[in-house]
Amino acid sequence: xxxxxxxxKYETGLPLKILDQTRxxxxxxxxxxxxxxxxxxxxxxxxxxxxxxxxxxxxxxxxSIADKGLGIDYLMKASKALEESRPTAVNxxxxxxxxxxxxxxxxxxxxxxNWAFEQWEADRLASEKMGTLGATLVKPGANLLxxxxxxxxxxxxxxxxxxxxxxxxxxxxxxxxxxDETRPLLQGGRLTxxxxxxxxxxxxxxxxxxxxxxxxxxxxxxxxxxxxxIAANGDAANKIGTYGLAVLxxxxxxxxxxxxxxxxxxxELESGSGIPxxxxxxxxxxxxxxxxWAPDCETYNPAFDVTPANLITAWVTEKGIMxxxxxxxxxxxxxxx
Numbered sequence: 180x181x182x183x184x185x186x187x188k189y190e191t192g193l194p195l196k197i198l199d200q201t202r203x204x205x206x207x208x209x210x211x212x213x214x215x216x217x218x219x220x221x222x223x224x225x226x227x228x229x230x231x232x233x234x235x236x237x238x239x240x241x242x243s244i245a246d247k248g249l250g251i252d253y254l255m256k257a258s259k260a261l262e263e264s265r266p267t268a269v270n271x272x273x274x275x276x277x278x279x280x281x282x283x284x285x286x287x288x289x290x291x292x293n294w295a296f297e298q299w300e301a302d303r304l305a306s307e308k309m310g311t312l313g314a315t316l317v318k319p320g321a322n323l324l325x326x327x328x329x330x331x332x333x334x335x336x337x338x339x340x341x342x343x344x345x346x347x348x349x350x351x352x353x354x355x356x357x358x359d360e361t362r363p364l365l366q367g368g369r370l371t372x373x374x375x376x377x378x379x380x381x382x383x384x385x386x387x388x389x390x391x392x393x394x395x396x397x398x399x400x401x402x403x404x405x406x407x408x409i410a411a412n413g414d415a416a417n418k419i420g421t422y423g424l425a426v427l428x429x430x431x432x433x434x435x436x437x438x439x440x441x442x443x444x445x446x447e448l449e450s451g452s453g454i455p456x457x458x459x460x461x462x463x464x465x466x467x468x469x470x471x472w473a474p475d476c477e478t479y480n481p482a483f484d485v486t487p488a489n490l491i492t493a494w495v496t497e498k499g500i501m502x503x504x505x506x507x508x509x510x511x512x513x514x515x516x
Contacts, residue, residue, distance in 0.1 A: 180296055182239075185331040185374075186232060189239045191292065197227045197236060200332055204373040212240055215257050222264040222271075225364065229333020230268035230407040230443055231302050237261040238274055238295035245291035254282055266455040267416055267483050269408040270442045273516050274298065299335050305440040305497035306336030313343030313403065313438055313495045314350055321347070321400040324357040324390060327418035328370035329405035329438070330378075340403040340438040341374065343495070348380045356382040357393060361418060363463045363480065387420050394431040402428055406439040411512035413488030413503070414451025415439075419481055425490035434492040441496050446514045451485035458482070 181190045188196040194211040201224065202208045210226060212218040218240045221227050227236045241258060262275035281294065317323065323344060330341030337345045347354045356375060361367035368384055375382045385393070393399050402424055406415040415421075415437045428435040448454065461478040465471055494501040501510055 180292060182296075182299060184335065185377075186227070186333075187236060187239065189243070189295075193243070195236065195239045195243050197221060198332070199226045200228055200370060201226055203332075204369050212236075212243075215240075215244075215260060219260055219264045222261070228366070229328065229338070230270045230405070231334035231339070231440060232332070233265060233268055234270035234274040234442070235295075235299055235302060235335060237271055238278070238298050241278060242292040242295040245288035251282060251288075254288065255279055258282075265457060267407050267457045268443075269445045270440075273442050302440060302442070303335035306334055306338055306342045308497040309339055309438050309440065309495050310337060310342030310346035312497075312500055313340070313436065314346040316434065316436060316493070316495075316500070317343070317347040317351070317354065317401065319351040319353060321351075321354050322357065322398055323347070323354060324359070324393070324399045324402045324424070325371065326359040326367060326387075326402075326404045326421055326424055327361045328366040328374070330371065330374040332370050332374060333405065334440075337378075339405040339440065340436075341371070343403050343436075343438055344375070344380060345378055348378070354381075356380060357390070357399065358382050358384050359387050359390060359420065359424075360384060361420060362387055366418065387423075390424060391427050394427055394433060399431075399433055401434045401436065403436045403438055406437050406443050407483060408448070408454050409437065409439060409444045409494065409511065410448040410451045410454065411444075411446050411509075412450045413491060413494060413501075413506040413511060414454070414485055415488075415491065415494075416451060416454045416456070416483045416485045419484050422484040422486045422490075425486045428492075429490050435486075435490060436493055436495055437486075437491055438495040441498060441514060442516065444496075444511050444514055444516065446512055446516065451487065454483075454485055456481045456483050456485075 330338040
């Protein structure tokens, strides 16, 4: 059994390999995750990132060690360590809890690899469906804006919001995309631009603080973003800066869409106020490596913010396009993950 994806490589009997996303766009370095510490480190340091891909990578790491005779206790410990590696993205939590539930019922670990492949294929199909559904919200010649990275570097297939951009381009051929650079780690500037170039989708890179100006001039027709956790009431946590875009869209009467698989929904969480927001190292704001543009100082560096449901035009999942009336009817609250 084998997967050869833009961001992940797995083959039966071999270590999991991930594309080190901290090195993109100028370097494409593949990293082997041989130990639990290496896998946790890869997640924490964003070598592998994106809510769906973090969970899927963790699944394949567990598959790579399941047949090594390490025992149920070690696999339980490993899944808990992986679950705790990043607190906001719920996909990882769903996968690890399901893994432990299955592990407690099985006498052997021979099922783990098949299970990991099943989850991968489900996410890939979800990507296709979200792309097709989301493209129905796009008109020919549209100028779309996106934030952070939501493509194959963040999920199986063509990802979430990125899948909508790609499908729309395939259908119409004349759409264009504005890409927020996405400070402080530039996931838009480094990663989304890299993927759009590979896919042949026209785009322009902008700094985050240029979006309002573009909207005021009527140059943005819709905004599509992903999510790392969606509460039962529709509130959505996504990369820091997403909330600001939603506010701008509301003011300028521009549709604002969340695109995410059902695994990103947390039906037990009543609202976004309960979503844990990861706080990251201050040096991400001060600068990178040798390029420090700020003096030694304190910073505020949340990785995510929460967009209230009343600012979201619709939620695109693999099961359909959900609107406010669907959310109020409990479509997320009653979801079984």
